[in-house]
Amino acid sequence: MTQAHISSEEEIKERTSGWLSRLAEQGYRITGSRRAVVDVLAEAGTSLSPAEIYEQGRALHKQLGLVTVYRTLEKLEELGLVQRVHRPDGCHAYIPALHGHEHLLLCQQCGRMEYFRGDDLSELSRRLEGESGYTIKDHWLQFFGLCAQCQ
Amino acid sequence: MTQAHISSEEEIKERTSGWLSRLAEQGYRITGSRRAVVDVLAEAGTSLSPAEIYEQGRALHKQLGLVTVYRTLEKLEELGLVQRVHRPDGCHAYIPALHGHEHLLLCQQCGRMEYFRGDDLSELSRRLEGESGYTIKDHWLQFFGLCAQCQ
DNA sequence: GATATAATTGAAAACAGTTTTCAATAACTG
DNA sequence: CAGTTATTGAAAACTGTTTTCAATTATATC
Incomplete structure (x- = not known):
């Protein structure tokens, strides 16, 4: 079943604390800077570049440095909590990682994103292998367009 | 129908001269440097970065400069003859452009690429819009894996 | 063919984004 | 609460890409 999906407030809270626990579990320290990066990206409704995360993060923790944004993204990515988005016009933005068999729908104007499920490419994949x-190890399915606001 | 596809020698020749004619048609001059870039990329079996094109192009035209590689790629991209490839590990490589409703199958090891047709995402696309x-303006469907040689 | 002219070139400089270095700071442990 | 050690931000270094500019060369015209 196709299922587009917007994160609720509770899901965001859970995501934020989930990411922080995962960092702690791995022995990483929870600092104000890391918390700021996590907060910004966990509740993002759009994909964000390191520079955008830096800018928004400074509102939460004013001494945040851009270097730390990069370093935190690196760790979150290693833990599979965050991933880079690829778009026709570039691929320097991050989003909360997709889970299992989710795919992306991205607004070309404002960067807003939604996840969906409901494709079935396994047959095509098997045919292609033959x-x-x-x-075949992996696939990407992404749709691009204009969200309701941007039309 | 699914249809994987490797370019034959004749197709490559046609592609090379086709690209050069398109450049000429647009009023661009056909220079040794442009010819080198076109030759390298038109016959590539893998996606190539600007640096790789530069390196291979110098074998054909030894005074080729990296700057000209970028400038030529820009023009070829504008004309829709070439496009950038996005891969999980980065998106700084170019391939001959897909035509119509083609999609990509890429080897994660060696960069080898193949085109295929045969998906039908229009129904999914319509459901998502609803x-x-x-x-929805566009979509990407790409498969990643290991080619026969790299397994 | 030779010539004029305007696009194109490559080298160097400039630029943007990302990574490394390093001394100062702050989070966790006991 | 004190000690240890990861983490931090600023500056410097690096990489990939773009701009500048004088010299070169493809094409149109004779």
């Missing part, structure tokens, strides 16, 4: 000789 | 309120 014809090409490749072993 | 649920999300987006107007």
Whole structure:
């Protein structure tokens, strides 16, 4: 079933604290700077570049440095909590990671994003493996367009 | 119908001369440097970064400069002859442009690429539009894996 | 063919985004 | 609460890309 999806407040809270616990579990310290990066990205409704995260993060923790944004993103990405988004016009933005078999719908104007499920590419994937000789490990399915506000 | 596809020698020749004619048609001059970039990329079996194109292009035209590689790619991209490839690990490589409704299958090891047709995402696209309120303009479907040689 | 002219070139400089270095700071442990 | 050690931000270094500019060269015209 197709299912577009916007995060609720509770889900965001859970995501934020979940990310912080995962960092702590790994032995990383929870600092004001990391908390700021986590807060900004966990509640983002759009994909954000490091510079945008830096800017928004400074509202929460004014001495935040851009370097720390990069370093925190690196750790969150390693833990699979965050991932980079690729778009036709560039691929320097981050979003909370997709879970399981989710895919992306992105607004080309404002960067707003939504997740959805409901495709089934397994048959196509199997056919392709047969014809090409490749072993397929992964796939991307992304839709681009204009969100309701931007139309 | 799914249809994976490797370019034959003739197709490559046609592609090369096609690209050069398109450049000429647009009033661009056909120079040794442009010819080198076109030759390298038109016959590439893998996606290539500007630096790789530069390196291979110098074998054909030894005074080729990296700057000209960028400038030529820009023009080829404007004309829709070439496009950038996005991959999980980065998006700084170029390939001959997909035509119509083609999609990509990329080897994560060596960068080898193949095109295929045969998906039908129009129904999914329509459902998503209804649920999300987006107007969908475009989509990406890409598969990643290991080619026969790299397995 | 030779010539004029305007696009194109490559090298160097400038630029933007990202990463490294390093001394100062602050989070966790006991 | 004090000690240890990860983490921080600023500055410097780096990488990939773009701009500047004088010299070169493809094309149109004779």
